[in-house]
Amino acid sequence: MTYNSSLLRLLDERGYIHQMTDAEGLDALASKQVVPGYVGFDATASSLHVGNLVSIMLLRRLQQAGHKPVVLMGGGTTRIGDPTGKDEVRKMLSDEAIEANIASIRTAFERFLTFGDGPTDAVMVNNHDWLGQIGYIEMLQKVGTHFTVNRMLSFDSVKLRLEREQPMTFLEFNYMILQGYDFRHLSDTMGVRLQMGGSDQWGNIVNGVELARRMDGKEVFGLTTPLITKADGSKMGKSVSGAVWLNEDALSSYDYWQFWRNCDDRDVGKFLRLFTDLPLDEIARLEALEGGAINDAKVILANEATRLCRGEEAAKAAEATAAQTFAGGGLGEDLPTVEVSAEGIRLGVACTALGFTASNGEAKRKIGEGAVKLDDAAMDDPGLLITVPAGETRKLSLGKKKHGILKGV
Structure with a gap:
């Protein structure tokens, strides 16, 4: 389909579109007016990760095309848990933890979106503001009558869980009703006309579209x-x-940069289109590079992706650290660092402390495989006590791509 609106042309050219409820209707709407659109994010941790990034970039593209991004934080739905793709009930968080997570997550969005009071400025809202106010009987009467259990059981988020004979609480079963109500509420109070999300959210999104039509007669x-x-x-x-976190306090900018630099050759073009603002003709040139030259495209991908998420200085520092570490044989200042006291640190513990491994057990396995080097010499004893004189440094490496500094204090 050929799109008339700049929004759908942009999304189509860069590979964001999988399904739409009414492509022609949305295209016509986006051609004639500002469309407020939203994506929902639950606040289960203090940072989002790269798996959330395509949804964040959707909101960025929405704003770039002259429309209004609405970031919906699930202060209410986080208390329940989205069962989609899950085999276990989500751990319950306190109100204080959820609020702290939302405040922390906002800092990442401020890198990607322009917030403000203008017609196309981004806003952040919290669904606890309305879900926390509606009574149970009122919810059943106003919303529950528009959902059939037969249809709810047909959605993958429920069906797959039951097929795997994993328990699903009644609390989780309600999630799709609340998400549908979010869309209806935002359309009624803020004029939101579009909900976006990953393909696994299709059923929940369709529920919201139908609920807005049934309750208010509105087309969304x-x-x-x-x-x-x-x-x-x-x-x-x-x-x-582990997870590639967006926030600096959860993952160093150097490790974030390295994630993109170490991507598969086959992913370079796709990632450049989805996760950077580079022009499409430049992306076409970069993804056509062959042999060792494709590494130049990976460095550009790492720089551009890191600049968007962490800022210009972080991207430059990460690239400089990589160049110094790999090309110059030195130790870049931006490498992950662990301070070592006079008592020293065990080799396996150091690997985990630097983020090379998720546990000391994994560290033991990697060391046994000969993948860990101390000052470029292979080590085979996880219990090796490493000492570092105060003011001096030693280099610890896992494979060829992960390096860290042990600093004596």
């Missing part, structure tokens, strides 16, 4: 992105050593 729209995976089939939000 849904759009999902394809499932974004890496060339090896793994999820976007994960790396060898």
